[in-house]
Amino acid sequence: MKANPDSLSQMAATVIGEALQNASVTGVEALYVSNMLADELQSQKHLGALFADEAGLHGVEAMRIGAATAGGAAALRVAYLAVASGDVDLAMVVGAEKMSEGSAVPALAKALDAKLEVPLGANMINRNAELMRMYMERYKVPKNGFANFAVNAHKNAKHNPNAMFRKPVSAATAQKSRVIYAPLRLYDSAPICDGAAAVLLAPTDQARAYTETPVHMLASTVATDYFRLEDRPSPLRLRAAEMSAEKAFRAANVTHADISLFEVHDAFSIMSALQLEAAGFAASGRGWRLAHENKIGLKGKIPITTMGGLKARGHPIGATALYQTCELVLQLTERAGKNQVRKPKLGMMQSIGGVASTVVTHILGN
């Protein structure tokens, strides 16, 4: 646990201030906020106005957007809609989560069905473990089949100053780590942590007023699935991820083959494998092989978690998709330093709400 000494509002205000400064502006027209757990952990619901006040943005349009663990990406989607509508010319999205205060795990379980799942003991960990068990059994995945997801994430986090775990790990360490809920191990899981990140959106023809290196948002899509795993015809197919990716490819007029890097929502390693399959980078049951065969590295067939991912950069829920956005922007503008993917054209990112009941996809490009 990496605890931030600032309050949740202060954390948000800090990154809002940095984003304003980077763009050489003193204000925005709208502030779209993402946070999942403040209702429980900070007894605070009214985060749009609260963060705007703390950041000195008095008067600004502000609201909070949620989609459980995919909330940051949903807020980014709303900012995209606001700018695309012509109604808002400069929108800020801020995500902030302070999980070091109080008990995050039961609050996180509210991403699941409170009537049919949680009373039976379901939480985000054992639901993902169940998917992993089904997957390993069905596709005969060896015990070390997922280890390289963690190895890759930690390797890439080493040079990310914003990452939580900057120490490389070996496949042996990952594969022998503590079992959290069989077959899911410690290194299959992203950590609980504090974090905040902010992104500015402007119309294409105005973006150069704020930065010399703007990045285009080519697609912003959301899809949902049957809420509970048990209701899905094929739980090992993330239909919401498939549909959200398909919509995004259509909107950007590209295919998965055009994507240079893919920031997956690796809250659990099984989700990385399933997203790679859902987006078309691997056939069903073969997503894990991309990791196992070292094809997800910075020079691999499809680089993922290029700055450490949720596993090693950290997963402060409401802020996570905004970290992903900043990381894609660094990559696409060739400012990713030692983690730079070679001449990337298009970057894709996905956020998973609950056990993929909601999936949000964005495609960014130069």
Place this chain on the structure above:
Amino acid sequence: MKANPDSLSQMAATVIGEALQNASVTGVEALYVSNMLADELQSQKHLGALFADEAGLHGVEAMRIGAATAGGAAALRVAYLAVASGDVDLAMVVGAEKMSEGSAVPALAKALDAKLEVPLGANMINRNAELMRMYMERYKVPKNGFANFAVNAHKNAKHNPNAMFRKPVSAATAQKSRVIYAPLRLYDSAPICDGAAAVLLAPTDQARAYTETPVHMLASTVATDYFRLEDRPSPLRLRAAEMSAEKAFRAANVTHADISLFEVHDAFSIMSALQLEAAGFAASGRGWRLAHENKIGLKGKIPITTMGGLKARGHPIGATALYQTCELVLQLTERAGKNQVRKPKLGMMQSIGGVASTVVTHILGN
């Protein structure tokens, strides 16, 4: 308390189903959800996907939007942005709140500042009482100065089949009702209740495919203020209401004089008075007189709470602004029956988040 036997999701699914049926469609492209209290009262956060699932809208884009007690209007704003952007051609907004499960008052207080207000005993009731006290003292309002807000609301609720309190009350009853927190009385306050409402939005040139009597959304605006009353230079001026109304008038290219009826957020009668002032219908300190002099009735200078308002129709928080929207649509399409305002051209509605830290304004017209 009027308790609904259905679950929160079932309540949402019912009104979604009715809206689909009214529009003769089987699905929508996006579902924007408003609810304030499910985190605490139903242990449920992931309401976009959950409601979509319950309503059989599998695959649809879905998310939850919040702005404390103004959440329904913020969700309506997002649907407006989605349709205005061209990205979504048919959007549903659904608000649902089930306050009969659990303890709503402490959860409602999370609209306030958890560090600087709530630990001192602040809640939505005593904060509004404090504003009312300041107002009555400063403007020398007689003890019965606010009573007609409740009289008007109850009178109009009589013919609204969706209203909670359909029994008229006299000014004497309102004025002698129990003191909740001085000087605020029972009849100054909207009730806690269950409720759900849904609205469909489509581009102007497509709306007639869904109804013979579409209504235009001419403005959708949000503004915020200093979060705490104590930080505001003039707490009796609702700056967020002023700014949100100004933006809305500018967007619709109208003035307050063009508004035929105004659905205020009368969670507390003091808010009705202050909103009437903020929107320009009365000078500072004179909003209460519009009620006192019977100018807020269906044939008055500015009809408000024409179907009962929050006070008598009910205030199921996340659903309230969607009730207001449906009521404005009934009025503008001259289907409001015995409550019909004469030949209305433009209808305005406002939602108040917290103690007016966020205010959302919409203007609808034919």
